[in-house]
Amino acid sequence: xxxxxxxxxxxxxxxxxxxxxxxxxxxxxxxxxxxxxxxxxxxxxxxxxxxxxxxxxxxxxxxxxxxxxxxxxxxxxxxxxxxxxxxxxxxxxxxxxxxxxxxxxxxxxxxxxxxxxxxxxxxxxxxxxxxxxxxxxxxxxxxxxxxxxxxxxxxxxxxxxxxxxxxxxxxxxxxxxxxxxxxxxxxxxxxxxxxxxxxxxxxxxxxxxxxxxxxxxxxxxxxxxxxxxxxxxxxxxxxxxxxxxxxxxxxxxxxxxxxxxxxxxxxxxxxxxxxxxxxxxxxxxxxxxxxxxxxxxxxxxxxxxxxxxxxxxxxxxxxxxxxxxxxxxxxxxxxxxxxxxxxxxxxxxxxxxxxxxxxxxxxxxxxxxxxxxxxxxxxxxxxxxxxxxxxxxxxxxxxxxxxxxxxxxxxxxxxxxxxxxxxxxxxxxxxxxxxxxxxxxxxxxxxxxxxxxxxxxxxxxxxxxxxxxxxxxxxxxxxxxxxxxxxxxxxxxxxxxxxxxxxxxxxxxxxxxxxxxxxxxxxxxxxxxxxxxxxxxxxxxxxxxxxx
Numbered sequence: 166x167x168x169x170x171x172x173x174x175x176x177x178x179x180x181x182x183x184x185x186x187x188x189x190x191x192x193x194x195x196x197x198x199x200x201x202x203x204x205x206x207x208x209x210x211x212x213x214x215x216x217x218x219x220x221x222x223x224x225x226x227x228x229x230x231x232x233x234x235x236x237x238x239x240x241x242x243x244x245x246x247x248x249x250x251x252x253x254x255x256x257x258x259x260x261x262x263x264x265x266x267x268x269x270x271x272x273x274x275x276x277x278x279x280x281x282x283x284x285x286x287x288x289x290x291x292x293x294x295x296x297x298x299x300x301x302x303x304x305x306x307x308x309x310x311x312x313x314x315x316x317x318x319x320x321x322x323x324x325x326x327x328x329x330x331x332x333x334x335x336x337x338x339x340x341x342x343x344x345x346x347x348x349x350x351x352x353x354x355x356x357x358x359x360x361x362x363x364x365x366x367x368x369x370x371x372x373x374x375x376x377x378x379x380x381x382x383x384x385x386x387x388x389x390x391x392x393x394x395x396x397x398x399x400x401x402x403x404x405x406x407x408x409x410x411x412x413x414x415x416x417x418x419x420x421x422x423x424x425x426x427x428x429x430x431x432x433x434x435x436x437x438x439x440x441x442x443x444x445x446x447x448x449x450x451x452x453x454x455x456x457x458x459x460x461x462x463x464x465x466x467x468x469x470x471x472x473x474x475x476x477x478x479x480x481x482x483x484x485x486x487x488x489x490x491x492x493x494x495x496x497x498x499x500x501x502x503x504x505x506x507x508x509x510x511x512x513x514x515x516x517x518x519x520x521x522x523x524x525x526x527x528x529x530x531x532x533x534x535x536x537x538x539x540x541x542x543x544x545x546x547x548x549x550x551x552x553x554x555x556x557x558x559x560x561x562x563x564x565x566x567x568x569x570x571x572x573x574x575x576x577x578x579x580x581x582x583x584x585x586x587x588x589x590x591x592x593x594x595x596x597x598x599x600x601x602x603x604x605x606x607x608x609x610x611x612x613x614x615x616x617x618x619x620x621x622x623x624x625x626x627x628x629x630x631x632x633x634x635x636x637x638x639x640x641x642x643x644x645x646x647x648x649x650x651x652x653x654x655x656x657x658x659x660x661x662x663x664x665x666x667x668x669x670x671x672x673x674x675x676x677x678x679x680x681x682x683x684x685x686x687x688x689x690x691x692x693x694x695x696x697x698x699x700x701x702x703x704x705x706x707x708x709x710x711x712x713x
Contacts, residue, residue: 169382170585174389176211177278182382184208185273208273216271218394219401227405267408269401270377278385280397281377282404376404388540396540399492437489442482446475447627456483456619463617464571465594467552470621472687473663476597477550479621484546487593491543498530498547500555506562511580526582531564539589552596557612564588568615600659623652628664632672639672643711651688651702660691676711680704 169179184207188196197204220228267284378400385393439457443450460466460483468476477497484495506512507529514527528536531547538545561568563578567588570576577587596616625645632641644667652661666679681704692699700706 169386171386172389172392174391175386176214176390176393177385178207179386181207181211182276182386186276189276212271212273215390215394215397218390219271219398222394222398223401227402269404269408271397274379277379277381279377279379281375281400282407283373283375283377284407285373376407389536392536392540395537399541403492434485434488434491434493437482437485439486442486446479446482447624447630448479448621453483457486459617459619460487460593460595464592465568465596465615466617466619467596467598468619468621469598469600471601471623471659471661471663472599473665474621474623474661475627475663475665476599476621477548478665480548480550480595480597484548484593484595487544487546491541493538493541493543493545493591495546495548496530496534497550499550500552500560502554502556504555504560506560509560510562510564511582532586535586535589535592538592541591544591544593545589546593546595549594549596551599551602553598553602561612565611565615622658623648623661623663625649625664628667631668635670637670637672639676640711647707647710654698654702655691662687677704677708677713680707 171178180203184200184203188200267282269281270283271278271280273279378396388396439450439453442448442453446453456466468480470476481495481497487493488495507514509529509531511526511528511532513524516523516525516527534545534547558565563580566578567576567586571588571590574587574590577585580586625648628645628648629641632639648662648664655661662684666683667676669675672679685699685703688699688702689696
């Protein structure tokens with residue numbers, strides 16, 4: 166028998182799916198009653214526990230629309246031609262009465278755990294009518310809807326009932342729709358399908374719709390309760406727009422959707438275009454496209470350059486683009502000389518428990534990040550600021566093995582805790598490195614070949630655009646000319662003076678302080694063996710060039 170990995174904190178077990186498999190063979194009330202204790206232990210209690218955790222994770226603006234309902238039966242039920250095992254926990258409107266109502270549901274179905282949105286005839290008609298009738302009035306709402314992707318693993322199941330002209334019998338059949346990337350695409354497909362009128366058909370009616378993710382038993386068992394709850398809650402939030410569409414009627418304006426999305430935006434990542442990054446950072450779209458391709462190909466990259474070139478700012482903007490219109494997230498940590506393997510991966514941490522000192526193995530920041538990313542469908546980005554400030558060989562440890570070939574999805578390592586670990590395929594790592602920092606020598610060749618390197622240098626055009634856009638009135642052209650002179654004198658691309666020192670709206674008032682307290686100390690350190698060379702860059706000389 167094939168060995169199945171079960172997460173130690175998974176609420177379900179192999180017994181859960183063994184029991185359900187036997188139930189599918191004998192879907193009777195007698196079988197249920199004979200195994201009632203096992204159903205309670207392995208199916209019902211874990212299912213209700215997970216759902217209670219999901220409810221806790223849902224934001225208040227979703228909770229106010231819904232109430233919970235638990236359905237249980239000892240037999241498979243027929244719902245519009247679909248066979249569903251009647252273990253369902255659902256969130257629906259106050260009038261939620263049956264599995265046909267519009268709801269966010271979590272259920273065992275066809276040997277799988279399925280969760281998402283489903284609705285019966287009345288609610289599907291409501292969705293289609295509102296979409297067709299209110300489309301022109303809801304242009305802004307549709308635009309916002311399309312800023313977010315639907316779950317990648319979703320399937321759309323529709324049941325149509327056909328009544329032929331030459332007889333009075335009806336035929337029910339299921340349609341598996343092609344996955345849609347946008348809510349508008351889904352609504353349009355459903356509406357077009359409903360409008361089809363074949364010659365021999367007098368009534369063509371969609372009676373059931375489901376937009377959901379289904380996890381096989383092996384997938385379910387490898388998740389902890391926390392991870393599974395997060396995945397289900399995230400899916401509920403993604404498909405909630407369809408649920409909300411069911412609430413619109415003649416008495417409710419389409420603006421309800423627009424108002425809702427002002428809150429919904431905070432839960433998901435908006436589209437963040439490469440053109441927007443180019444506008445803000447001043448880099449060409451061709452360059453940014455190249456960087457994005459490199460990060461996705463290599464899956465880890467380091468942005469390197471002299472101080473003040475906006476490396477961290479650029480990393481954040483690239484991360485924003487990479488996680489856009491999906492359910493991923495980004496996080497940032499900063500390395501320093503005292504940063505350790507225990508901080509990053511895992512280690513023993515003394516803790517006080519019931520008055521006694523214990524020494525559990527606690528996951529570090531990277532392990533926590535990966536566990537959270539594993540339940541996301543889309544890209545997740547970890548930014549490591551000042552990556553070369555730590556002893557990287559020590560901090561990464563056996564992680565170096567996993568970083569070597571990210572394309573090999575079967576690469577695992579066994580951690581000190583005994584846990585098998587791999588980096589999820591949707592994880593991207595972006596580091597930043599100050600090339601003027603002498604600790605750059607600590608980045609050995611073994612680590613260098615595991616990362617792609619993106620060089621950035623002072624971009625004077627960004628400085629010009631900023632002051633023109635903010636209308637500061639500062640003589641920015643004179644300043645950029647001075648900076649070009651300074652960097653020619655430095656004559657080393659790794660130590661050039663960056664522009665971020667001067668990206669402030671009050672530069673006219675602050676320029677003397679910035680130059681004397683930030684720029685001069687930096688130049689003194691670089692020209693420590695030739696101080697005469699920096700005389701021309703002292704404030705007394707610079708202020709005349711600026712017209713002060």
